[in-house]
Amino acid sequence: xxxTETLFIQHFNEEARPLSYYLKNMAGYTGLKKALGMSQEDIxxxxxxxxxxxxxxxxxxxxxKWGFIPKQSAKPKYMVCNADESEPGTFKDRDLMRxxxxxxxxxIAIGSYAIGANAAYIYIRGxxxxxxxxxxxxxxxxYQAGYLGKNILGSGFxxxxxxxxxxxxxxxxxxxxxxxxxxxxxxxxxxxxxxxAIAGAFGGPTIVNNVETLAGVPFIINNGGDWYAKxxxxxxxxxxxxxxxxxxxxxPGIYELPSGSITIRELIYDYGHGILGxxxxxxxxxxxSSAPVLTADEIDVIADVDPIMKIGSMFGSAGMIxxxxxxCVVKLLARISKFYAHESCGQCTPCREGCRWMEEVIxxxxxxxxxxxxxxxxxxxxxxxxxxxxxxxGDAAAGPVMSFVKKFRADFEAHIRSGKCPNA
Amino acid sequence: xxxxxxxxxxxxxxPGENLIEVAKKVGVEIxxxxxxxxxxxxxxxxxxxxxxxxxxxxxxxxxxxxxxxxVVKTRSExxxxxxxxxxxxxxxxxxxxxxxxxxxxxxxxxxxxxxxGSPYSRYTEERRTFLxxxxxxxxxxxxxxxxxCTRCIxxxxxxxxxxxxxxxxxxxKTEIATIDGRPLETDYAGNYADICPVxxxxxxxxxxxxxxxxxxxxxxxxxxxxxxxxxDIQHDANVIYRCTPRENLEVNQYWLCDxxxxxxxxxxxxxxxMEPAVxxxxxxxxxxxxxxxxxxxxxxxxxxxxxxxxxxxxxxxxKLLQEFLPxxxxxxxxxxxxxxxxxxxxDDAPADKILKRKSKTSNxxxxxxxxxxxxxxxxTGLDAAxxxxxxxxTLPELKGLSTVGIGVFTRxxxxxxxxxxxxxxxxxxxxxxxxxxxxxxxxxxAIFPAGNCKALSEILAMWAHGTGGNA
Numbered sequence: 001x002x003x004t005e006t007l008f009i010q011h012f013n014e015e016a017r018p019l020s021y022y023l024k025n026m027a028g029y030t031g032l033k034k035a036l037g038m039s040q041e042d043i044x045x046x047x048x049x050x051x052x053x054x055x056x057x058x059x060x061x062x063x064x065k066w067g068f069i070p071k072q073s074a075k076p077k078y079m080v081c082n083a084d085e086s087e088p089g090t091f092k093d094r095d096l097m098r099x100x101x102x103x104x105x106x107x108i109a110i111g112s113y114a115i116g117a118n119a120a121y122i123y124i125r126g127x128x129x130x131x132x133x134x135x136x137x138x139x140x141x142x143y144q145a146g147y148l149g150k151n152i153l154g155s156g157f158x159x160x161x162x163x164x165x166x167x168x169x170x171x172x173x174x175x176x177x178x179x180x181x182x183x184x185x186x187x188x189x190x191x192x193x194x195x196x197a198i199a200g201a202f203g204g205p206t207i208v209n210n211v212e213t214l215a216g217v218p219f220i221i222n223n224g225g226d227w228y229a230k231x232x233x234x235x236x237x238x239x240x241x242x243x244x245x246x247x248x249x250x251x252p253g254i255y256e257l258p259s260g261s262i263t264i265r266e267l268i269y270d271y272g273h274g275i276l277g278x279x280x281x282x283x284x285x286x287x288x289s290s291a292p293v294l295t296a297d298e299i300d301v302i303a304d305v306d307p308i309m310k311i312g313s314m315f316g317s318a319g320m321i322x323x324x325x326x327x328c329v330v331k332l333l334a335r336i337s338k339f340y341a342h343e344s345c346g347q348c349t350p351c352r353e354g355c356r357w358m359e360e361v362i363x364x365x366x367x368x369x370x371x372x373x374x375x376x377x378x379x380x381x382x383x384x385x386x387x388x389x390x391x392x393x394g395d396a397a398a399g400p401v402m403s404f405v406k407k408f409r410a411d412f413e414a415h416i417r418s419g420k421c422p423n424a
Numbered sequence: 425x426x427x428x429x430x431x432x433x434x435x436x437x438x439p440g441e442n443l444i445e446v447a448k449k450v451g452v453e454i455x456x457x458x459x460x461x462x463x464x465x466x467x468x469x470x471x472x473x474x475x476x477x478x479x480x481x482x483x484x485x486x487x488x489x490x491x492x493x494x495v496v497k498t499r500s501e502x503x504x505x506x507x508x509x510x511x512x513x514x515x516x517x518x519x520x521x522x523x524x525x526x527x528x529x530x531x532x533x534x535x536x537x538x539x540x541g542s543p544y545s546r547y548t549e550e551r552r553t554f555l556x557x558x559x560x561x562x563x564x565x566x567x568x569x570x571x572x573c574t575r576c577i578x579x580x581x582x583x584x585x586x587x588x589x590x591x592x593x594x595x596x597k598t599e600i601a602t603i604d605g606r607p608l609e610t611d612y613a614g615n616y617a618d619i620c621p622v623x624x625x626x627x628x629x630x631x632x633x634x635x636x637x638x639x640x641x642x643x644x645x646x647x648x649x650x651x652x653x654x655x656d657i658q659h660d661a662n663v664i665y666r667c668t669p670r671e672n673l674e675v676n677q678y679w680l681c682d683x684x685x686x687x688x689x690x691x692x693x694x695x696x697x698m699e700p701a702v703x704x705x706x707x708x709x710x711x712x713x714x715x716x717x718x719x720x721x722x723x724x725x726x727x728x729x730x731x732x733x734x735x736x737x738x739x740x741x742x743k744l745l746q747e748f749l750p751x752x753x754x755x756x757x758x759x760x761x762x763x764x765x766x767x768x769x770x771d772d773a774p775a776d777k778i779l780k781r782k783s784k785t786s787n788x789x790x791x792x793x794x795x796x797x798x799x800x801x802x803x804t805g806l807d808a809a810x811x812x813x814x815x816x817x818t819l820p821e822l823k824g825l826s827t828v829g830i831g832v833f834t835r836x837x838x839x840x841x842x843x844x845x846x847x848x849x850x851x852x853x854x855x856x857x858x859x860x861x862x863x864x865x866x867x868x869x870a871i872f873p874a875g876n877c878k879a880l881s882e883i884l885a886m887w888a889h890g891t892g893g894n895a
Contacts, residue, residue: 169594171594186591191465191466191467191484191487341595341596342595343595344594344595344596345594345595345598346572346591346593346594346595346596346597346598347466347468347572347574348467348468348469348470349468349469349470349471349510349513349514349571349572350470350509350510350513352513352572352595352596352598353513353514353516353517353596354513355595355596356552356595356596357513357516357547357549360549361549364549377546380546384505384506384509384512384513387481387482388470388473388481388482388506388509389470390467390468390470
């Protein structure tokens with residue numbers, strides 16, 4: 001890893017570092033200084049050139065998103081940082097906020113300047129109490145040093161950043177539900193269009209970006225979009241990625257690697273040091289729990305947005321959940337389905353009714369009370385939810401069910417036939 | 425005008441119209457639950473999803489605005505499969521208690537389940553159930569029947585200006601409730617029952633009274649205030665069971681206040697005087713029209729009398745009186761009355777931000793148009809009065825006067841009257857009323873007159889002929 005350039009991870013070793021560390025060791029706020037001397041279009045163009053794909057899960061190019069903001073707007077514009085990080089298996093943003101909070105603040109400041117926003121929000125997962133406090137402290141430092149507040153660095157540009165803590169809902173990671181929650185409403189996704197870039201927070205044009213996406217922005221401004229794009233090894237995917245590896249590996253944790261430079265197999269065996277107890281690999285969920293599961297035969301795929309999409313799964317938030325051969329996949333799916341049924345906001349019909357139904361059926365199968373026809377029933381329910389809901393939560397709940405049942409059908413049938421879990 | 429194609433039929437539309445509305449124009453019905461033209465679009469029920477060419481996913485018709493050249497298929501294989509699937513999802517937790525549900529017969533869920541649902545259920549798990557709290561005097565809630573369309577929540581927040589209906593919990597446990605379980609506060613609560621597409625919110629007043637398919641509708645206008653909301657009187661076998669709003673975007677949109685909705689009860693009030701009556705030995709005694717007309721003439725003869733006309737009478741009745749009074753009571757002074765404190769149309773103003781007007785009678789503006797003067801205080805030196813009203817105008821103080829009443833009165837109201845000639849309520853006659861916008865609207869007879877009540881024209885004709893007719 002030492003031979004490749006990393007942006008973040010070398011700083012992930014001491015919490016709550018003061019601003020002085022950031023200024024001294026990370027060229028702190030030089031990106032902001034440079035950006036304030038550039039035109040808004042030039043900044044957006046650099047970010048477009050950098051090929052930053054959104055790090056939150058959808059992989060949408062950040063520069064393109066910024067370009068959607070209308071130049072003229074009667075209502076104020078807003079920059080919102082999505083720090084909800086609620087996808088199970090994902091924990092990269094936590095480290096970014098814990099170790100390099102100023103990097104995020106600088107990224108937000110540059111982004112706000114580029115889109116013309118004078119107010120920015122960090123919507124942070126409610127459970128991240130420590131990170132919220134660290135961010136607050138960093139924001140105070142930045143205000144005192146003149147990197148935030150009125151007339152930043154004498155440029156005439158003003159920005160206020162507010163940390164807003166969520167109250168524990170997965171759905172508030174969905175950008176429009178996040179905006180509702182931010183406005184003090186019930187955390188439920190909105191009908192799109194209009195997209196947030198046209199009518200977002202408080203009705204104003206709004207950009208919602210993931211923590212990691214924004215944390216990369218200062219590097220893009222300092223070194224240029226082309227430099228950032230070249231960090232990545234795939235054409236449409238620039239920069240580095242923070243991979244989260246969890247589950248049955250010997251060394252779980254966060255690893256930073258150039259985008260598109262590595263296969264899932266390498267991640268598990270070279271970086272994760274292989275499966276616990278040197279067991280065989282049973283399955284990998286490649287991008288947070290909502291990504292369709294991959295079997296042990298499918299892991300020689302480059303871990304990035306397009307290659308994984310090509311084999312029918314989702315790179316999502318790059319949080320790999322590794323499953324060993326002695327773990328019951330039915331139990332795993334039951335847990336995942338329980339999560340999505342619990343987190344469904346209840347707004348739209350297929351998700352509200354279907355997620356709970358799937359959970360009940362899978363739970364029944366897991367406890368040995370399943371029937372042969374339950375598997376086709378599950379596939380049918382999942383298909384009735386998939387792509388038919390208001391937001392992506394329905395797809396997130398349906399994807400695992402369809403992939404687990406299709407790829408591990410034998411395990412489900414064994415539960416049904418033997419009337420209990422064969423692994424137990 | 426731009427055009428799009430819906431199920432092979434070309435249709436013109438005005439920009440901004442959604443696919444549900446555009447499809448209606450060519451007779452294509454797209455099924456929906458959560459959409460309501462008077463509320464914001466939330467696209468939650470997913471029932472209206474249709475196939476739009478060049479779009480990979482099904483699109484909800486309520487939230488999709490028609491564009492020029494758009495090609496829409498509402499009954500493609502995928503759209504039909506989705507409708508079937510949404511019906512299945514909505515029914516797995518629904519109690520299917522239509523036989524004891526008042527909504528049956530006018531229930532979207534019931535209708536669509538015949539049209540799009542499956543006769544078999546694949547659901548073998550336990551159904552979700554809720555306990556219900558009382559929601560106050562107007563609405564009764566049954567959460568088990570709810571399909572979470574959130575129309576009620578939006579109605580409160582967007583139209584009634586009160587956030588009292590809310591969703592609590594989330595996901596499968598989402599419950600529609602009032603904040604802290606408090607009773608509903610709005611005086612437009614009946615609309616919650618109207619917009620609920622299922623039997624979840626029902627009128628307490630109507631509950632278990634009548635199966636809806638027996639009801640006949642008469643399109644009429646509410647007489648509760650000077651707005652004149654359009655509504656239907658729903659009745660069977662000469663009994664009114666309920667009133668429901670009728671869409672008129674220029675008057676009341678889709679809504680009706682509770683006062684207007686439940687106003688009809690006085691029609692069937694047991695205390696209403698439905699036979700001619702004359703006071704004898706201090707008591708109003710039932711008689712027939714001949715005797716009571718004689719008594720009425722005698723009560724006013726040679727007296728200094730005032731004629732008081734309720735502004736709940738129709739234009740036709742008022743015009744008739746304009747001819748009758750100068751001939752038969754030439755010396756009487758004539759005034760209109762209706763709402764305490766509202767003397768002329770200048771006094772009528774909005775009573776709230778929604779529909780209600782300060783004038784609590786329907787035809788104040790019509791009377792003013794015909795040149796009648798409003799009653800401030802009774803002239804001094806009076807010793808008799810003739811009161812003619814429809815049943816809603818608030819009676820002024822008439823103590824000490826020899827009073828003849830024509831129209832609708834309760835025994836209590838007629839406590840000081842010498843003679844009562846029973847007339848018709850708004851539900852028993854046809855006529856024209858003029859609302860605060862100057863709009864002439866028609867009330868229509870829904871039921872036959874109660875008891876021996878007669879139309880004002882008939883009573884005045886008998887009076888003029890000096891007979892009691894055969895009654």
